[in-house]
Amino acid sequence: MNQTEIRDKIEEILNESHTGTMATVKNNKPHSRYMTFFHRDLILYTPTDKNADKTEEIDANPYTHVIIGYEGEGFGDEYIEYQGKVTFNHSEELKKELWNDDMKSYFDGPEDPNYTLLEIHPIGVRLMNKKGEPPIELEI
Template identity: 50%
Template sequence: MSNQVLKDKVLNILSNHKTGILSSVENNKPHSRYMTFYNQDLTLYTPTKKDTEKIEEIEKNPFVSVLLGYEEKGLSDAYVEILGSTSINDSQALKDQFWEESFKKWFDGPNDPNYILLKIQPETVRILNLNGEPPQELELKNL
């Protein structure tokens, strides 16, 4: 499968699945939680509060794993695994772009100083469970 076809499949999964699992490292062990993800050409953004433990974890170790896709019974659902490094982004333009009214449970609005985004820059992108084929890795340097 060509790298472009593989990228298209990955982007399709990312565009159809906003809820996934973010795993960071806490005390040298994985720490996972469900998050909402937004994709901009394989770079992911996820909203969070400044004062959460995940921020402390990422400041100590910026490497994370994200799983997106895989719903229903999971028997034939392709999903994406992204390994990458994370940084904090508090760009007001991006916060406005990704703001959703459902965030009002946690934030006063898109200008809330506690509302930030985690930016996940992929280093490895794999698609798994694709029609029974072995996992396939997207070559990022050729994109």
């Protein structure tokens, strides 16, 4: 599989899968949680509350590990391991664009002052578990 095919497959998984785990470091230990992800090319975005624990964790260590795409069918499911560096994106335009009604459980609307986006830039992306084949690294 060449790099274009790898990237295409990764983008296909990102288009189809929106929930994954995101790990940060809390008290020098891994801390994971499920998050909802959107993407533009290979940059991931996920909504969060400005007051959430993860914002302090990211301030202390801006690196994350995300797993996204596993469908639960068992051995052979493809998924992505994504290592990235996180920044906070406060763009009102992007917050409105990515807003959906599922977020109403957490925020009053796209103008909610506690609603912000985590923007994750890739530093390593691997396509995993293609029916027992070894991981395939995307060149970033």
